[in-house]
């Protein structure tokens with residue numbers, strides 16, 4: 001396999017990695033997980049938007065490893081909380097990446113708020129970056145509601161409390177394949193897969 005066929009997913013989150021690989025079915029790429037490279041972690045996310053943070057992660061990775069890179073920055077925006085936790089979703093409960101705490105705080109903040117006011121959306125920004133600095137972004141948004149308590153064991157993060165619009169179940173109650181068809185990540189990375197199909201790696205342009 002030649003060097004340019006390697007694509008590194010610039011995420012430290014294995015759940016995201018597994019979802020993205022399944023969504024994209026990247027047959028012509030040798031997809032690597034950042035954790036396959038020893039001693040490399042994701043950089044600090046100092047941006048204030050999903051796009052900025054996604055670019056920071058993918059750029060860091062492609063510059064360092066000299067491979068094309070993909071990243072995902074995502075978050076949950078709750079209307080009753082004026083859009084919080086948003087880009088700070090992974091540390092909302094006070095401890096980075098602690099989903100139980102994040103959910104606990106979210107449900108506490110929404111205590112007493114009726115269903116029709118528990119509207120929220122999951123947003124995903126998918127970013128593709130080449131070592132020369134070229135980048136391309138695709139976005140996916142799924143509207144929904146925040147459940148009153150957690151339901152389901154599948155998925156990760158806020159999945160047990162997010163009910164996508166048109167469904168009666170949380171993301172965590174859906175089968176993995178179902179979530180990977182309709183999620184914010186699915187929408188963003190399906191579009192990215194289409195983009196990459198048309199991408200001319202040799203000349204770095206759309207065919």
Ligand code: ITT
Nearest residue numbers: 011012013042072073074075089090156157158159
């Ligand atoms: P990387 O930055 O290493 O990719 P991360 O988990 O820190 O991994 P983000 O900075 O994008 O990712 O944080 C997004 C957070 O939003 C994530 O930690 C989850 O808590 C939540 N989240 C994103 N997508 C989700 C999904 O599909 N289901 C549930 N929660 C999700």
